[in-house]
Amino acid sequence: MGESIPYATTPACNYIPALLEIHTEPDGEYLHLGQKLPWQGFERSLPFIRHLRQHISDHLDAPTHLLWSVRVDPQIAQTYGRAEWALEYYNEQLSDLRQVGDEIGLHVHPYRWEASQGLWLEDYANSDWVDECIQVAVAAYQQGYGCLPKTISVGRNWISQSTVNLVESLGLEFDLSVIPGRPSVRFYQSEKNITGIGPDYTDFPCVPYRPQVDNFRSADPDRQQGLWIIPLSSGLRFQAQGVLPRLYQYLRGTQRTRNYQRISKLYLADRPDIFRQLVQILLEEKSLSYLTMIMRSHQFLNNKAQQNILANVKYLLNYEPMYARHQNFIFSTPSELVTLLGYT
Numbered sequence: 202m203g204e205s206i207p208y209a210t211t212p213a214c215n216y217i218p219a220l221l222e223i224h225t226e227p228d229g230e231y232l233h234l235g236q237k238l239p240w241q242g243f244e245r246s247l248p249f250i251r252h253l254r255q256h257i258s259d260h261l262d263a264p265t266h267l268l269w270s271v272r273v274d275p276q277i278a279q280t281y282g283r284a285e286w287a288l289e290y291y292n293e294q295l296s297d298l299r300q301v302g303d304e305i306g307l308h309v310h311p312y313r314w315e316a317s318q319g320l321w322l323e324d325y326a327n328s329d330w331v332d333e334c335i336q337v338a339v340a341a342y343q344q345g346y347g348c349l350p351k352t353i354s355v356g357r358n359w360i361s362q363s364t365v366n367l368v369e370s371l372g373l374e375f376d377l378s379v380i381p382g383r384p385s386v387r388f389y390q391s392e393k394n395i396t397g398i399g400p401d402y403t404d405f406p407c408v409p410y411r412p413q414v415d416n417f418r419s420a421d422p423d424r425q426q427g428l429w430i431i432p433l434s435s436g437l438r439f440q441a442q443g444v445l446p447r448l449y450q451y452l453r454g455t456q457r458t459r460n461y462q463r464i465s466k467l468y469l470a471d472r473p474d475i476f477r478q479l480v481q482i483l484l485e486e487k488s489l490s491y492l493t494m495i496m497r498s499h500q501f502l503n504n505k506a507q508q509n510i511l512a513n514v515k516y517l518l519n520y521e522p523m524y525a526r527h528q529n530f531i532f533s534t535p536s537e538l539v540t541l542l543g544y545t
């Protein structure tokens with residue numbers, strides 16, 4: 202993986218771009234039709250991020266820009282009355298964020314209300330429906346802001362050729378869905394209200410690329426325009442297993458370890474030891490020159506998560522690379538990230 206990628210992995214400047222994407226969503230897992238609950242996690246994030254931004258800027262002598270990917274899709278439309286509800290309800294707060302250089306992107310989950318069963322179905326198996334949700338989202342964003350969004354991320358790290366073609370034809374510039382190295386996952390397991398199979402990302406590039414036309418799995422280094430796919434920072438994460446899976450493995454005689462590994466994104470609110478290990482793998486073993494970090498707005502309601510964020514940011518601010526070239530992080534939007542890496 203990676204050898205055939207013509208894009209450079211070293212940045213053109215003396216910084217390591219760090220993209221923090223905050224999925225800006227309702228707090229609960231389940232939305233009740235017509236119940237317009239405010240997004241408390243987002244509200245709580247604002248003073249926290251204001252302090253964090255100041256703290257980072259004091260250390261780095263560079264502006265700190267974040268990406269807020271806001272849920273604007275049919276589920277929000279049906280629950281809150283309009284898909285662009287959050288853009289309007291939080292207009293003042295989002296304007297303040299844009300004012301300091303943050304980007305407001307799109308976040309889309311393809312939930313559909315199944316009236317006969319009285320439940321939401323997150324329907325990835327129906328690509329027409331996924332595409333319709335994206336079209337609704339882009340139109341609602343334009344309605345709210347009078348311009349196109351630049352960046353999109355779809356729930357569950359979903360992407361397909363038809364999604365890529367659609368997003369490109371609509372004029373968006375950046376996609377944040379690919380988790381390089383992650384094998385295909387069946388969505389329908391313990392959760393019943395979801396369909397589809399997560400894409401197999403095992404052979405995907407792990408640096409930003411413009412995909413070949415009709416083959417989003419591979420880079421086309423000659424393309425001068427079109428969508429950038431920014432692969433998310435990801436690596437093996439150790440995870441403690443529950444008692445039942447361990448017992449099952451023991452009875453089958455297959456147990457070797459109390460932990461197992463899975464490919465995970467880099468979560469800023471993750472346990473500091475896990476966060477550090479993954480950062481080291483990415484920057485030192487894989488020699489990658491940028492980081493993407495993910496958060497969800499409801500995590501700001503959790504004190505432990507807030508502590509982890511502070512510890513993890515402190516780690517980044519004091520990061521000492523194993524190798525000679527010393528670089529500072531710079532918290533960047535997607536367009537700043539590809540520019541800093543020397544791609545544009």
Ligand SMILES: [Zn+2]
Nearest residue numbers: 224226310356
């Ligand atoms: Zn989401």
